[in-house]
Amino acid sequence: MNGKIFIIEDEPSIIQLVQHNLEKNGFIVSSSVNGNDGLKELKKFQPDLLLLDWMLPDLSGIEICKNIRKDTSIKNLPVIMLTAKGEEEDKIKGLDSGVDDYLTKPFSFNELMARIKAVLRRSNPNTVSDNLEFEDLVLDRIEKRVYRDKKEIQLGPTEFRLLEFFLVNPKRVYSRDQILENVWPNNINVESRTIDVHIRRLRKSINIQNKKELIRTVRSSGYSLI
Amino acid sequence: MNGKIFIIEDEPSIIQLVQHNLEKNGFIVSSSVNGNDGLKELKKFQPDLLLLDWMLPDLSGIEICKNIRKDTSIKNLPVIMLTAKGEEEDKIKGLDSGVDDYLTKPFSFNELMARIKAVLRRSNPNTVSDNLEFEDLVLDRIEKRVYRDKKEIQLGPTEFRLLEFFLVNPKRVYSRDQILENVWPNNINVESRTIDVHIRRLRKSINIQNKKELIRTVRSSGYSLI
């Protein structure tokens, strides 16, 4: 699970509890204790979902939600409203203001988590593309493509995995053993010299004229990107 | 407000109440009192949303929902679960099975209405057109037809599901395992080699002269549209 969640809620204890648990679940979380600041920071933070308290010192959650639905840049932001108001008419008012889901306090974190997942599943069906980039090199894990200087490069499977591995920590130097462990299927035995050959093939593939060499050899240590 | 809603619920009094009120609100409604019939009629009816009871004489609502999420032709159908089970763990189990929202009986019609609107607001913008398109390829899910370059193409059932699956995320590369999971009926075992043959058949079918190949082979990874 990954994604960014923003919280607008004036009670610090709730923020703390929710934020801590969300982070434990792999989310990146930011928050604000009032409506006006919240709206501003929200736009900077670009969350995938908003947890919104109804009762706030300045704006009400309802007003905030209506604002969001009118603002083209964040119009489709999924919102879950958290509130002590459990009356039927409150729920209806809340949902009618454009909220995606509605949860009455006190709530269990597990139910909140389940609802967050349900809402994200619906609104974020296409996982965001996760590309690995370094200088003018781009590796698209979804489409399995690699570009240098915006032009596509054809790599063999091992070259691809090798490059993918390096791109996670570009400048880090990896020993041949580390490369073997991470790039080759488990329990397979190849000589360490084999790596050199694949490095050579990868070099050949990603090299283009008038561009600097991207793979650095560190004598007696291994290789890294640079 | 318009749209089609299907109800699977074994208690006639609830069906009657909900159906009547929904129709008063401009929805077209159809229903079924058990799971197996419900699933079949559902596909014919092509609703925009499903109201699903948890406890049914044959299948449970949870099972139905899981079935829906695995069936490519109705995978994205929004589901609201109606149930007497109000315990926290039930809610979580329900939401985790792929349900979009969860409402405990007894509920007011107005709250149901508000939740229906909230779910439709979220899910409908993406589902506007039931056609999947990519370049000059068009797949009509309602009429089950496929066109290339505006001319109709005849596909076998598996070819159709395969193409439908690829068209949801055209450029994404899928492994044979992923394809198997999503395109073949559940709990069926076919060899991964079988996919290759169906890919070949699909290629043959959608290929026309002077047009580029649409299916890309990514060696040791799988296939994608391109």
Add this chain to the structure above:
DNA sequence: TTTAAATGTTACATTTTTGTTACAAACTAA
């Protein structure tokens, strides 16, 4: 400068993966 170790480069046999065809079994509609 000399020497040994490390790394670069190339070629090639082997293995793996994929394409293609054919065929029998399962399924469907008339």
Add this chain to the structure above:
DNA sequence: TTAGTTTGTAACAAAAATGTAACATTTAAA
């Protein structure tokens, strides 16, 4: 039923990827 589709798999062909050996070059230390 029967005739026609659809489906899964086997078998072989073709293509691509892989590992290793052999030799060349570079590097760093003596």
